[in-house]
Amino acid sequence: MRLFLLTVLWHGRQIEWMARLDFLWQWQAYTEKQEMEALQQSNRKILFNLLPAHVACHFLEFRNDIDLYHQSYEKVGVVFASITNFQEFYTELDGNNQGVECLRLLNEIIADFDELLSQDQFAPIDKIKTVGSTYMAAVGLLPEHKIENPNDEVFYISTLVEFVLAMQERLLAINENSYNNFMLRVGVNVGNVVAGVIGARKPQYDIWGNTVNVASRMESTGLAGHVQISEETYQVLKNCPYEMHCRGTVNVKGKGKMTTYLLVGRKQSTTMRIDEVQPRKQGNMNMNGFFLQNQQLNMSNSVEIPQQQNIQNFCRNFNEQGGLSLSNMEQGGERDHTGENEPLLPPPPLPLRNITDVELGWPRIAKVYPSEREKRTAPVKRTHSDRVTSHKDNYVRSRSSKHAHGAENSRGVRGRVGSDISLPPKPNNHHGKSGNIVQSSYPPYDGPSTQSMSDSSSDESSTSTPPPLPPKDDCRLQQATPKLTVNDNHVNKCPSNSSRDSTKTREQAIESPMVTRSSTKSSRSPSGNDIRTDDISRLDVQSSNSNPGDNLYHSPHSSMRNSKATSPIPGSDRDTSDRSPHCNNAMEPPQASDSRSPAGANHSNNSSTPSTCARKDSSSQTDKSYVLKGGRISDFEREIKKLLERQRLPPVDELASVEKVLSVMEKFSNNKSPPRRSSVPEDSRGGEPGPCRIGLAALQQKALKQQEALSKTALGFRFPVDVSPTTSTSNSHNNFFEPNMRDLRRRVRWNEAKDSEYENLETEEEYGENDEEAEIRAFEEEEKRLMEKTNDEVSQSEWSDDDDSDGANRNNQDGDEESTGYVTDDPALENMSMTNEHGLTDAEGALSDVNSVFAGDDDVSISSRASSRLFDLGALRSVDSLNTMLEDSEYEFSDTHLSNLRSMSESIAKSFGHPQTSDSE
Numbered sequence: 001m002r003l004f005l006l007t008v009l010w011h012g013r014q015i016e017w018m019a020r021l022d023f024l025w026q027w028q029a030y031t032e033k034q035e036m037e038a039l040q041q042s043n044r045k046i047l048f049n050l051l052p053a054h055v056a057c058h059f060l061e062f063r064n065d066i067d068l069y070h071q072s073y074e075k076v077g078v079v080f081a082s083i084t085n086f087q088e089f090y091t092e093l094d095g096n097n098q099g100v101e102c103l104r105l106l107n108e109i110i111a112d113f114d115e116l117l118s119q120d121q122f123a124p125i126d127k128i129k130t131v132g133s134t135y136m137a138a139v140g141l142l143p144e145h146k147i148e149n150p151n152d153e154v155f156y157i158s159t160l161v162e163f164v165l166a167m168q169e170r171l172l173a174i175n176e177n178s179y180n181n182f183m184l185r186v187g188v189n190v191g192n193v194v195a196g197v198i199g200a201r202k203p204q205y206d207i208w209g210n211t212v213n214v215a216s217r218m219e220s221t222g223l224a225g226h227v228q229i230s231e232e233t234y235q236v237l238k239n240c241p242y243e244m245h246c247r248g249t250v251n252v253k254g255k256g257k258m259t260t261y262l263l264v265g266r267k268q269s270t271t272m273r274i275d276e277v278q279p280r281k282q283g284n285m286n287m288n289g290f291f292l293q294n295q296q297l298n299m300s301n302s303v304e305i306p307q308q309q310n311i312q313n314f315c316r317n318f319n320e321q322g323g324l325s326l327s328n329m330e331q332g333g334e335r336d337h338t339g340e341n342e343p344l345l346p347p348p349p350l351p352l353r354n355i356t357d358v359e360l361g362w363p364r365i366a367k368v369y370p371s372e373r374e375k376r377t378a379p380v381k382r383t384h385s386d387r388v389t390s391h392k393d394n395y396v397r398s399r400s401s402k403h404a405h406g407a408e409n410s411r412g413v414r415g416r417v418g419s420d421i422s423l424p425p426k427p428n429n430h431h432g433k434s435g436n437i438v439q440s441s442y443p444p445y446d447g448p449s450t451q452s453m454s455d456s457s458s459d460e461s462s463t464s465t466p467p468p469l470p471p472k473d474d475c476r477l478q479q480a481t482p483k484l485t486v487n488d489n490h491v492n493k494c495p496s497n498s499s500r501d502s503t504k505t506r507e508q509a510i511e512s513p514m515v516t517r518s519s520t521k522s523s524r525s526p527s528g529n530d531i532r533t534d535d536i537s538r539l540d541v542q543s544s545n546s547n548p549g550d551n552l553y554h555s556p557h558s559s560m561r562n563s564k565a566t567s568p569i570p571g572s573d574r575d576t577s578d579r580s581p582h583c584n585n586a587m588e589p590p591q592a593s594d595s596r597s598p599a600g601a602n603h604s605n606n607s608s609t610p611s612t613c614a615r616k617d618s619s620s621q622t623d624k625s626y627v628l629k630g631g632r633i634s635d636f637e638r639e640i641k642k643l644l645e646r647q648r649l650p651p652v653d654e655l656a657s658v659e660k661v662l663s664v665m666e667k668f669s670n671n672k673s674p675p676r677r678s679s680v681p682e683d684s685r686g687g688e689p690g691p692c693r694i695g696l697a698a699l700q701q702k703a704l705k706q707q708e709a710l711s712k713t714a715l716g717f718r719f720p721v722d723v724s725p726t727t728s729t730s731n732s733h734n735n736f737f738e739p740n741m742r743d744l745r746r747r748v749r750w751n752e753a754k755d756s757e758y759e760n761l762e763t764e765e766e767y768g769e770n771d772e773e774a775e776i777r778a779f780e781e782e783e784k785r786l787m788e789k790t791n792d793e794v795s796q797s798e799w800s801d802d803d804d805s806d807g808a809n810r811n812n813q814d815g816d817e818e819s820t821g822y823v824t825d826d827p828a829l830e831n832m833s834m835t836n837e838h839g840l841t842d843a844e845g846a847l848s849d850v851n852s853v854f855a856g857d858d859d860v861s862i863s864s865r866a867s868s869r870l871f872d873l874g875a876l877r878s879v880d881s882l883n884t885m886l887e888d889s890e891y892e893f894s895d896t897h898l899s900n901l902r903s904m905s906e907s908i909a910k911s912f913g914h915p916q917t918s919d920s921e
């Protein structure tokens with residue numbers, strides 16, 4: 001009994017042990033099977049990734065078949081797409097991990113292209129490989145998407161083109177996110193190929209043949225950003241809604257000259273609504289049905305890896321039924337990709353190849369294809385974006401957030417195919433411009449504003465098209481218009497006014513910042529604005545009686561006061577005549593107008609010692625003045641002093657005559673002015689010479705004398721007497737001013753550099769007399785400079801034709817001469833100083849001479865006034881302001897005189913050179 005019990009116990013233990021062992025074996029077998037299946041799945045994935053499904057099935061079925069797998073195709077579309085400038089982008093540096101970062105970006109680009117293939121519409125396309133940055137794909141290789149008739153050919157080749165355009169869009173999106181400018185150069189060809197798999201290890205599926213070679217040549221000989229197609233491809237696509245242009249003959253290596261075409265993009269008219277497609281349906285086949293069929297096919301075919309299906313059954317079905325079909329896919333359980341709500345429309349299971357050209361209405365096929373949004377209603381499928389790194393995902397997400405073609409929507413967004421189909425394709429402007437990728441990658445030119453242009457063009461006073469200057473120049477360009485209008489009399493007090501009131505500034509006319517600031521119509525004093533008969537008469541009388549040198553150093557202070565005073569103080573001029581120029585230049589501290597003593601006393605004080613001037617720099621106005629003059633007053637003053645001493649100036653009275661000034665002016669102008677003879681006598685207007693013409697006559701006589709002596713002229717230096725009222729026409733104005741427009745524009749540009757200097761003076765109400773005082777100093781400074789220049793010329797005893805060149809040489813020789821910032825491309829003007837950094841321009845000074853003549857101060861003669869620029873700043877006017885003044889005045893100034901005055905001013909402005917200022921000296 002005891003033995004029996006032991007036996008039973010031992011047997012039970014044996015059974016338990018066997019059971020346990022069996023369990024372990026079974027568990028081990030199970031786990032190993034699971035692992036094997038997982039590995040098998042993985043291998044299948046890899047295989048189906050490496051090879052097309054049908055080729056993979058071939059190798060899975062005939063594992064031991066080592067023969068070459070090959071298959072010939074009659075029609076295949078081949079595309080080569082190369083990122084042309086990736087080589088420039090790729091660099092192996094430490095900063096980019098020896099080029100890894102560059103490759104990372106390339107990988108993302110290629111992955112994006114691959115991702116396109118996961119879209120249903122591009123299911124017929126088979127990626128072949130990538131060679132560097134060249135993407136190679138083909139259509140018509142898959143058994144279910146063979147091109148067997150012309151209709152298929154159009155359809156599939158167009159699909160290939162759509163894929164190319166989608167690639168371009170993707171690349172454009174990548175460029176926008178990566179701040180690159182990658183461009184795609186694409187070549188497409190159609191023809192027969194041989195496909196096969198090469199290699200026992202790492203087998204590679206490839207296609208060969210002349211078609212492939214030509215496609216590659218289309219790419220290599222193509223243009224960046226364009227799609228070059230062969231003649232054969234064009235014949236296929238010629239009825240498709242693509243914009244194609246014949247490029248001509250391209251010399252292809254090994255092929256000779258080939259006619260190629262550039263496929264620019266889709267035609268805009270291809271944006272077709274679904275209701276436009278409906279009439280194209282025939283029988284029970286309509287576009288919706290066609291589309292649905294393709295949807296189903298594509299969705300099925302897109303699942304290249306039959307993971308849930310026995311591979312042998314899959315391959316058997318595949319081979320028996322001639323490839324993937326809808327039924328195959330349905331049997332294979334791939335229908336779940338369509339979703340339960342998908343097939344709302346009756347699915348017409350007609351084969352695609354039965355669709356005729358008319359049925360397809362191909363030109364619409366590409367657009368009838370679901371838009372990107374519709375495509376994303378496709379079955380959920382892991383795309384490349386799911387497999388790439390998180391960086392890639394972030395990149396794609398960020399890009400998708402900016403573009404409608406984001407990658408997120410392609411995942412997990414399931415929709416009703418029928419409803420999607422029934423909806424018209426989403427208008428895709430991006431597609432519409434896809435052919436212009438290059439163009440669209442650049443921002444549109446933002447030209448000048450319409451307002452600005454219209455304003456400029458509408459200004460009838462403009463006689464020449466202004467160059468594309470900044471808008472700020474507009475108002476200044478207008479000032480150069482020869483036609484004097486009432487609006488021209490508005491004064492551009494300072495550039496800042498331009499920004500404040502653009503409308504007004506366009507009407508502003510300035511000759512120079514200095515002149516115009518003092519020639520405000522509204523602020524002009526009556527004495528300054530109106531030329532009275534008695535004033536002119538006194539001018540004329542004084543021109544013949546007064547000593548021209550008396551007022552050489554007449555301070556503008558006194559001039560200003562004299563102009564305002566009913567009775568001038570001649571003594572003041574003499575008091576200031578021997579004054580040191582230091583006190584007369586722009587650095588002289590201004591004094592409050594209300595606190596000024598009478599002119600003579602004041603100037604006596606000022607002229608006492610130069611140090612007196614310096615001691616008066618305590619006022620805020622003085623500080624402002626210093627700022628205005630760039631803080632270089634002392635240098636300029638010192639230089640003038642040196643120059644005067646060095647050149648041993650002749651007596652100032654000799655230089656102060658109007659003849660000298662005119663000769664200087666004419667001499668400068670003669671170098672550039674065309675010969676102009678004054679054929680009109682002073683009294684050409686008939687009747688008695690008006691008081692105003694008395695002043696002019698004085699100038700004319702002087703000028704005529706010089707003109708007769710000098711045969712050379714340039715630039716149309718014209719004296720007031722030059723044109724009679726009867727011969728004065730607008731043409732004469734234009735003829736004269738047109739050559740000067742460029743100079744004036746240059747001058748305007750230069751004046752812009754001084755804008756900031758005048759901003760503080762723009763408000764006359766705020767600064768009041770300070771502006772005038774600053775101008776007074778500026779004119780005094782200019783006076784000295786002009787005197788210095790005159791002395792230089794006088795020291796040569798005779799004017800020579802190469803004055804300008806001499807002046808230019810002098811300027812050039814002074815290496816320490818400061819740049820004025822004036823830039824010109826005109827060699828003749830290169831060395832011609834238009835402005836003085838510290839003060840007025842020469843032209844302004846000369847213009848002030850003319851103004852002084854018209855201002856007609858009683859206490860000074862014309863000659864002295866002209867030479868020493870003793871003029872009232874209140875009376876200092878631009879030609880435009882003179883025009884207004886004359887229009888309002890009782891005197892009948894002809895337009896001719898005005899134009900001549902203006903011409904003279906312009907000529908002077910063009911003729912005088914820079915002052916030679918030097919820090920080193």
Ligand SMILES: Nc1ncnc2c1ncn2[C@@H]1O[C@H](COP(=O)(O)OP(=O)(O)OP(=O)(O)O)[C@@H](O)[C@H]1O
Pocket residue numbers: 131136206207208209212213214216217253254
């Ligand atoms: N299967 C292919 N994959 C990639 N490129 C190909 C393929 N077949 C041809 N090409 C490319 O097509 C181009 C034309 O080839 P082809 O045989 O006509 O001239 P080739 O003398 O070989 O070209 P190359 O002088 O550029 O080497 C070649 O640059 C080649 O790289």
